Amino acid sequence: MDCYTANWNPLGEEAFYRKFELYTMEWSLKEDLRDCLVAAAPYGGPIALLKNNARKEKSPSARPLLEIYSASGLLLASMLWKSGQLVQLGWTASEDLLCIQEDGTVLIYNLFCEFKRHFSMGNEVLQNHVLEAKVFHTEYGTGVAILTGALRFSLATNIDDLKLRRMPEVPGLQKPPSCWAVLSQDRVTIVLLAVGQDLYLLDNTSCSVVTPPGMSPSAGAYVQMAVSFNYRCLALFTDTGYIWMGLATLKEKLCEFNSSIRSSPKQMVWCMRPRSRQRAVVVAWDRQLMVAGNSKECIQYKRLTIEVLLDRLVLRRLYPLAIRICEYLRLSEIQGVSRILAHWACYKVQQKDKSDEEVAQAINQKLGDTPGISYSEIAARAYDCGRTELAIKLLEYEPRSGEQVPLLLKMKRSKLALSKAIESGDTDLVYTVVLHLKNELTRGTFFMTLQNQPVALSLYRQFCKHQERETLKDLYNQDDNHQELGNFHVHSSYSEKRIEGRVGALQNALDEYYKAKNEFAAKATEDQIKLLRLQRHLQEDFDKPYLDLSLHDTVSNLILDGHHKRAEQLYREFKIPDKRYWWLKINALATRGDWEEMEKFSKSKKSPIGYLPFVEISVKHHNRYEAKKYAPRVTPEQRVKAFVLVGDLDQAADAAIEHKNETEMNFVLSKCSPSTDAAVAEKLNRARVQLLKK
Amino acid sequence: MAFAGRRDVPEPPDFGILKRLARDQLIYLLEQQHEVDKLYKVESRPALSASDQFCFLVRPRIRTMRYIADIINADKMSGRTRKYKIIFSPQKFYACEMVLEEEGVFGDVTCDEWSFYLLPLDEDIISMELPEFFRDYFLEGDHRWINSVARALQLLNSLYGPFSKAYGIGRCAKMSYELWRDLEEESEGEGQGRKPEIGNIFLMDRDTDYVTALCSQVVYEGLVDDTFRIKCGSVDFGPDVTSSDKSIKVLLNAQDKVFSQIRNEHFSSVFGFLSQKSRNLQAQYDRRRGMDIKQMKNFVSQELKGLKQEHRLLSLHIGACESIMKKKTKQDFQEMMKAEHSLLEGFDIRESTSFIEEHIDRQVSPIESLRLMCLLSITENGLNPKDYRSLKTQYLQSYGPEHLLTFHNLKRIGLLTEQSAGDTLTAMESKVSRLVTDRAAGKITDAFNSLARKSNFRAISKKLGLIPRVDGEYDLKMPRDMAYVFSGAYVPLSCKIIEQVLERRGWLGLEEVVRLLNGNEFAVSDSTVEDNPAWDYQRIILAVFLGGCTFSEIAALRFLGKERGFKFIFLTTAITNSSRMMEAMIEAKA
Numbered sequence A: 001m002d003c004y005t006a007n008w009n010p011l012g013e014e015a016f017y018r019k020f021e022l023y024t025m026e027w028s029l030k031e032d033l034r035d036c037l038v039a040a041a042p043y044g045g046p047i048a049l050l051k052n053n054a055r056k057e058k059s060p061s062a063r064p065l066l067e068i069y070s071a072s073g074l075l076l077a078s079m080l081w082k083s084g085q086l087v088q089l090g091w092t093a094s095e096d097l098l099c100i101q102e103d104g105t106v107l108i109y110n111l112f113c114e115f116k117r118h119f120s121m122g123n124e125v126l127q128n129h130v131l132e133a134k135v136f137h138t139e140y141g142t143g144v145a146i147l148t149g150a151l152r153f154s155l156a157t158n159i160d161d162l163k164l165r166r167m168p169e170v171p172g173l174q175k176p177p178s179c180w181a182v183l184s185q186d187r188v189t190i191v192l193l194a195v196g197q198d199l200y201l202l203d204n205t206s207c208s209v210v211t212p213p214g215m216s217p218s219a220g221a222y223v224q225m226a227v228s229f230n231y232r233c234l235a236l237f238t239d240t241g242y243i244w245m246g247l248a249t250l251k252e253k254l255c256e257f258n259s260s261i262r263s264s265p266k267q268m269v270w271c272m273r274p275r276s277r278q279r280a281v282v283v284a285w286d287r288q289l290m291v292a293g294n295s296k297e298c299i300q301y302k303r304l305t306i307e308v309l310l311d312r313l314v315l316r317r318l319y320p321l322a323i324r325i326c327e328y329l330r331l332s333e334i335q336g337v338s339r340i341l342a343h344w345a346c347y348k349v350q351q352k353d354k355s356d357e358e359v360a361q362a363i364n365q366k367l368g369d370t371p372g373i374s375y376s377e378i379a380a381r382a383y384d385c386g387r388t389e390l391a392i393k394l395l396e397y398e399p400r401s402g403e404q405v406p407l408l409l410k411m412k413r414s415k416l417a418l419s420k421a422i423e424s425g426d427t428d429l430v431y432t433v434v435l436h437l438k439n440e441l442t443r444g445t446f447f448m449t450l451q452n453q454p455v456a457l458s459l460y461r462q463f464c465k466h467q468e469r470e471t472l473k474d475l476y477n478q479d480d481n482h483q484e485l486g487n488f489h490v491h492s493s494y495s496e497k498r499i500e501g502r503v504g505a506l507q508n509a510l511d512e513y514y515k516a517k518n519e520f521a522a523k524a525t526e527d528q529i530k531l532l533r534l535q536r537h538l539q540e541d542f543d544k545p546y547l548d549l550s551l552h553d554t555v556s557n558l559i560l561d562g563h564h565k566r567a568e569q570l571y572r573e574f575k576i577p578d579k580r581y582w583w584l585k586i587n588a589l590a591t592r593g594d595w596e597e598m599e600k601f602s603k604s605k606k607s608p609i610g611y612l613p614f615v616e617i618s619v620k621h622h623n624r625y626e627a628k629k630y631a632p633r634v635t636p637e638q639r640v641k642a643f644v645l646v647g648d649l650d651q652a653a654d655a656a657i658e659h660k661n662e663t664e665m666n667f668v669l670s671k672c673s674p675s676t677d678a679a680v681a682e683k684l685n686r687a688r689v690q691l692l693k694k
Numbered sequence B: 001m002a003f004a005g006r007r008d009v010p011e012p013p014d015f016g017i018l019k020r021l022a023r024d025q026l027i028y029l030l031e032q033q034h035e036v037d038k039l040y041k042v043e044s045r046p047a048l049s050a051s052d053q054f055c056f057l058v059r060p061r062i063r064t065m066r067y068i069a070d071i072i073n074a075d076k077m078s079g080r081t082r083k084y085k086i087i088f089s090p091q092k093f094y095a096c097e098m099v100l101e102e103e104g105v106f107g108d109v110t111c112d113e114w115s116f117y118l119l120p121l122d123e124d125i126i127s128m129e130l131p132e133f134f135r136d137y138f139l140e141g142d143h144r145w146i147n148s149v150a151r152a153l154q155l156l157n158s159l160y161g162p163f164s165k166a167y168g169i170g171r172c173a174k175m176s177y178e179l180w181r182d183l184e185e186e187s188e189g190e191g192q193g194r195k196p197e198i199g200n201i202f203l204m205d206r207d208t209d210y211v212t213a214l215c216s217q218v219v220y221e222g223l224v225d226d227t228f229r230i231k232c233g234s235v236d237f238g239p240d241v242t243s244s245d246k247s248i249k250v251l252l253n254a255q256d257k258v259f260s261q262i263r264n265e266h267f268s269s270v271f272g273f274l275s276q277k278s279r280n281l282q283a284q285y286d287r288r289r290g291m292d293i294k295q296m297k298n299f300v301s302q303e304l305k306g307l308k309q310e311h312r313l314l315s316l317h318i319g320a321c322e323s324i325m326k327k328k329t330k331q332d333f334q335e336m337m338k339a340e341h342s343l344l345e346g347f348d349i350r351e352s353t354s355f356i357e358e359h360i361d362r363q364v365s366p367i368e369s370l371r372l373m374c375l376l377s378i379t380e381n382g383l384n385p386k387d388y389r390s391l392k393t394q395y396l397q398s399y400g401p402e403h404l405l406t407f408h409n410l411k412r413i414g415l416l417t418e419q420s421a422g423d424t425l426t427a428m429e430s431k432v433s434r435l436v437t438d439r440a441a442g443k444i445t446d447a448f449n450s451l452a453r454k455s456n457f458r459a460i461s462k463k464l465g466l467i468p469r470v471d472g473e474y475d476l477k478m479p480r481d482m483a484y485v486f487s488g489a490y491v492p493l494s495c496k497i498i499e500q501v502l503e504r505r506g507w508l509g510l511e512e513v514v515r516l517l518n519g520n521e522f523a524v525s526d527s528t529v530e531d532n533p534a535w536d537y538q539r540i541i542l543a544v545f546l547g548g549c550t551f552s553e554i555a556a557l558r559f560l561g562k563e564r565g566f567k568f569i570f571l572t573t574a575i576t577n578s579s580r581m582m583e584a585m586i587e588a589k590a
Helices: A125-128 A304-317 A320-330 A337-348 A356-367 A375-384 A390-396 A401-410 A416-422 A425-442 A444-452 A454-467 A469-479 A482-495 A500-517 A519-541 A551-560 A564-573 A578-592 A595-602 A612-620 A625-635 A636-646 A649-659 A662-669 A678-693 B017-033 B060-076 B094-102 B134-139 B144-160 B173-188 B211-213 B222-226 B267-290 B293-328 B331-345 B351-362 B366-379 B384-398 B403-413 B428-437 B439-452 B456-464 B480-488 B493-504 B511-516 B551-565 B578-585
Strands: A009-011 A015-019 A037-040 A048-049 A065-069 A076-082 A086-091 A097-101 A105-109 A115-120 A128-136 A141-148 A155-158 A165-168 A177-184 A186-194 A200-204 A208-212 A222-227 A233-238 A240-249 A252-256 A268-273 A279-284 A289-294 B052-059 B082-086 B108-114 B123-127 B165-169 B200-205 B234-237 B248-251 B521-525 B540-546 B567-572
Touching: A015 A177, A048 A086, A048 B511, A086 A141, A097 A141, A105 B234, A125 A141, A125 A320, A128 A177, A141 A177, A141 A186, A141 A636, A177 A222, A186 A222, A222 A268, A233 A268, A233 A279, A233 A289, A240 A279, A240 A289, A252 A289, A304 A320, A304 A337, A320 A337, A337 A356, A337 A375, A356 A375, A356 A390, A375 A401, A390 A401, A390 A519, A401 A416, A416 A425, A416 A454, A425 A444, A425 B094, A425 B144, A444 A454, A444 A469, A444 A612, A454 A469, A454 B060, A454 B094, A469 A482, A482 A500, A482 A519, A482 B403, A500 A519, A519 A551, A519 A564, A519 B384, A519 B403, A551 A578, A551 B384, A578 A595, A578 A612, A578 B351, A578 B384, A595 A612, A595 A625, A595 B267, A612 A625, A612 A636, A625 A636, A636 A649, A649 A662, A649 A678, A662 A678, A662 B551, B052 B060, B060 B082, B060 B094, B123 B211, B134 B144, B134 B403, B134 B578, B144 B173, B144 B540, B165 B173, B165 B493, B173 B200, B173 B521, B173 B540, B200 B403, B211 B493, B211 B578, B222 B234, B222 B293, B222 B551, B234 B293, B248 B293, B267 B293, B331 B351, B331 B366, B351 B366, B366 B384, B366 B403, B366 B456, B366 B578, B384 B403, B403 B578, B456 B493, B456 B511, B456 B551, B480 B493, B480 B551, B493 B540, B493 B551, B540 B551, B551 B567
Parallel strands: B052 B082, B082 B108, B123 B567, B165 B200, B200 B540, B540 B567
Antiparallel strands: A009 A015, A037 A048, A048 A065, A065 A076, A086 A097, A097 A105, A105 A115, A128 A141, A141 A155, A155 A165, A177 A186, A186 A200, A200 A208, A222 A233, A233 A240, A240 A252, A268 A279, A279 A289, B165 B521, B234 B248
């Protein structure tokens, strides 16, 4: 057993540790790391080093030098720093280097020291300068936190979707906090800062004082804090040498430890091994290293997936190696080889020494129809590098026409984009292009373009129907589509408040319907105008609302109010069919209870709807007396029904017997009650027997 | 109760996973928005809220965007600052963003998508809850929802494995199917190698069969829908049903022990069933009379709750039946059914036309009048010019002149047309058809196809034998075919097509019918799925209705399934009926 334990040394009472060298750093640094700005990327990524960043010397000869090393200290790239004063370096999750300047400008480089882009942390930072800065990683991406000279915090949670947040003021803050950290809780990023013996929590809207549970009151002032990578744990170090370890939510203490070292540590970090159940804090002073922790349960996931590993290789332009690994791991083409080839192609289009034709061919040769390859993405990269022609060539290899559209639009090849969008069958894409064209082209050219694209035209018309009614009219005009123009005017007449406006709109509709040779619609519209004018008169004459009523309801209302002459006039003027007029009139009269007028009307001429409706309507209004008047006038076929309706079963029976109709007899029988209608029932039964004998 | 059916009908797949998916997605979206403290309906103005953030869960409609823009602009005017978030379901459309931009509020909102495509209404019904699909596609020729259908199919495919056979008829069915295949190819890998749970899929455009959707429904579930309107699988029974002063919301699905036994029945047999059921229930209650303490304890703890529940449901359905009876046993209704059957059979057309005319003259109901006119037109291949003019004139006089635009819509969609006037294309549309050169442009003319297209109902009906020959009374309690859902007068065309194609395992022998239906049929086998008709999943059929399906169709296919040992699962853009279809055609006053 000797050989296993020989190099293990005791640490405290129960634990042991050992030291061994994994590999030696290849670099030969002359400078003291203390004098450099240093940033190491997570997961053993590259290390950035900025030398000569001291503020005072500003001579051009002594410009700072930015160097990027691999984790093992191989120099990957370097450059002289010619921009502004740097305060902090940091790496994004995708291995881009963030260089944070004093004025709040953040410059982004890739790991070959090639400039990508820059952004600003806002005016407040610009004015008050960056005092301290931190780069942090959450599930939303990489973020930047700034403490300004005015002792205010500014945050950007995701630098790829920049939304600056200025945090509220910390009341009474006179000097920079002794230490601070960014926390991520419930999808919100917040700042925890320490001033002397007080801890403050800064969220979007407020600043509150917090006390960690189980914190010894004699612990002293905070001098250092550390948050675990997953934001779950927090460690606090005070000037009495006391360490508090707990959940970052400050809801639970995990353990505490007294180091009895009173000087402020250089560094304090959480140490958690994947899938290990142990978590601990490592604290470093100049010549001392301490590990504090307990061994409660803790689960941490293996974060660096195979995809990320491949990404890292691709970022380092080690394409062949990445492809080998994919093949070795038997990754599917889409996940593996195609993705790497696509990256290679994106790199390829940046090679300026080769002609468009050459590059396009080289790419197509290697990529072919490999599944998962997006030619449009490669083309987009080409366009970003200013190679429009190459981009168009590459797009031709893209089989999914829909994918070509966004880039074509960006390159201002709108008409080509339109045909591609239509080809894709994706309506939303067509909309995108159409509305894009609308803003880009003059109205005339826009309409002309649509003329040749019926699908697009129809979609645009849909849009106009809801959003731009006037344009709709222009479109129909251009087509000489008089039918739709007529409909358009009818539709607009709805929204006209004044009756003159309405008549005017309908008049326009009428003209268009004539042009469209739609006689029916023209006649209907003409009638509608006539009706509107009449309704206005009625409204004036009787001081009652008539507008918006149908012809039927207008006439009906007139009768209800006893204006029989006016009703008669409308009946003639609009050639209301007799049947309708009779239905309408007896209904209105019955509702009005004008039985006298109804009787008069029934005798005015032969009813076109017969007399059963008179019976029915009287019964409906509970007037059996009136109903009985009409029953005898009902045609013989309906007479049984009529007599039953008025409750005269005797006459009903007689009619049924006269008809020699068994169904009718049964119908009447079913209405007879044994107590009161015994005689009728007997009569019917006798007749039935007679009928059956024959 | 009436038809026992075969015992070997397979079990449908479990939709639970679909429900969970939808719920989890929504919760995730809403939680991102922190706590939602109050829900408002977008249709009405939101009550004054002091909340500093608004979250809108909406369909991607231009009208809705303007509504939201109005709210934001009003807030701005009054100096309020709030956060606004719009969650589009099932997807965001560019045109919506454009409207927000034009209204000057695009910068004020953040947008999200809730890719919610499928709502399981019951054990065998999935709805996309897209009632606007019908008007958008069939009237406006707008293809935007086809993408949603394709994505819905993709989702089903990923959850329940590949379909071994795909059949379909209709232009939209074809486009949806093709777009879905494209999606599958792009996302190669997912769902592959899964054990199939659904063997066949049948896609059908609503315009393949308008007749069935226009008929009055007489199976119980259809009648409840026609009378009370079933929304999202539940119905509000008003005071006339509950015989109290309040309304009760009732979920209507297979979980309801009473409803599940009567939903597919012809209405005439429902009442008898319910009274038998209440006698049984009473008998079960009565059992407790002779019980000792221990038995009583068992009864109370184990049975009483179930009995009470059943009792409650029973009285609700009896109330619903009474309410329906009141409306439907009136003479008017009997006469209307008679007229409807004549139209289906093609007899006494003159008489039916007069009936419709009287219906209009007496202002019975604008929607019903319109429905009858359409039924007349579609069964007769259009109205003769004289009737066409006079019925429309009568209608305008009765129900108001604004319906002029409604008639234009109905003509365009092919529901109310004039007999073979030949050149029915308007100037613009004929221009469009002249311009058609490429594949894509071809799609638009098809949107207008309905204009020139005939329904050919009479000929199809004859070919497929849709009108059963009646010898004696049709026994509605012991139906012998799908015609029972229309009192034995008519076999629903849509269901008959599905039956025929499944029977023939393709369109072979149906060439003439396909021609009369204007083609666009397809039958595709997935070569990667092993084909063995003996396997259970092969007898599960996903029936997809693009533009809506009715409860009568569902009942008919359930019946067919029981007869033949199939199990149908329904996927529809929405549940529809004649009123909903007519309302979709009405040009509302803005």
